[in-house]
Amino acid sequence: MKQIKIIAIKEFKDYFISPIAYIVISLFLIVTGWFFFSTFFMYGRADLRDFFSLLPITFSFFIPAITMRLFSEEKNVGSYETLLTMPVSFTDIAVGKFLAATLFTATMLVPTLSYPIFISFVGQVDPGPVIGGYIGAIFLAGAYCAIGLFASSLTRNQIIAFIIGCAGCFTLTIMDRMLFFMPSKIIAIIEYIGANSHFMNISKGIIDSRDIIYFVSVIFVFIFSTYLVMHEKN
């Protein structure tokens, strides 16, 4: 437990030592801000529905950019060897890195809290969907970070890690919109695997154990896969 905390804190601080953190956060705010506010006054609704409905797609590009360095950079520089020969287990490393990335994504969402505050000046905001939306966003971020972490563990090239991560996250995001291509028998399964519907449920303010279990399982599966890759590669 202690080792996980030390690794997570170190990785989290690492983001802010280099300019990556500031660039990613600024870009994220510009992109989400633009998509949200460009249509906000046209609909005249005092809610964050549009912001949250776009989040899975923006996340599937931004999160792989955050996670791509986690393993790839270390393998490239060689510090991976230093890390593995210190008294830490594979699980400590994988979970520590995962927590750092998730925490960073949560930090990235903090400035967007100004949206509901701003909207509350123009109209009555229903707090349920907003709180649910943010809780869902954290779970979604966790799931995507786990995918990105796994992608990063596969290669020493950060660009390849980014592309694999994007592909994984994007597939989960758009899966339930591709249902008409699928045979009718497996539609229910595909719909369950897709991340979008689960996230939408939570962001409506309905916190259902099935959706929570879904996100927790995705996180578990990909952290475990990362662990297996680490085992296999040494």
Added chain:
Amino acid sequence: MIEIKNLTKYYKDFCAVDNINLKVSKGEILGLLGPNGAGKTTTLRMLTGYFKPSAGSIKVDKFNLPENMIQIKSLIGYLPESAPLYHNMLVYDYLEYVAKIKGIGDREKRHDRFLKLSEICGLSSIMAKPISDLSKGLKQRVGIAHAMMTDPEILILDEPTSGLDPNQIAEIRDIIRTIGKEKTIVFSTHILSEAEATCDRIAIINKGRIVADDTTSNLKQSLEQDSIIKLSLQGASVEEAHTLLSNISSEIHIQHTEPSEKDMISFEIRGKNNKNIRSRIYLKIKETDWIICEFVKESQALEKVFQTLTKEVK
């Protein structure tokens, strides 16, 4: 302290380390010597738990790999080849991170340890610098500080002096010798003089096999017997000198070589039991009116053992 039995490592079909047996006792400095690609790094990586062995067993103190991986890792301080560190961190931050991970949680203890390490490794002036700004030698020192953080019983250093300038090499060797008084050290190198100067014992490894494993002095002694005598004479012809020298003993081998100066003739004499031979050569030449300009015994360095051993296997 360390016991390696039948250690083998395959990379797909390629056998990098082939059935190695090694024992390192407490307080010993063992040099792992071998040409590039001989399997030194692979052996050390398995010893530190970074690679999984394909076969064989490793026992460190009373722990076995891989079951007691974490305990072994905390017993060993390891400096990987070319000291890979986190380039974006400051030296102090990096050492603090390492100290925390290695379980020095107490702030005061950490501080004391840093003072001690910066004294041993000469880090005090670079503590506040980013690692990416450091020269190779300084990075190497930070790497050694990393390895020594918890004052481990065993230090494993992979080519600690590669790529450094002669002054830095001397400094690093001093550090190794200082630590080596109390700790067990295993280090790899392909520089012979280095192994000769720092190690108690040398294991020569080639193509994944150990071809020699003995104390440094023993290895040298085994060569002593057939070392080379260089002789340069003035006032003699090659034929005359050759006949005279050949008459001394049938066990020696005489070879005419390029003289170092004009008007001289030079020979290389190889043979066993040198002391006797030298005095006999001297006495013989004394009888003539030739002048001895050079008369040296060239003590064969480890270089020769290394070359013979690593070539034979080829």
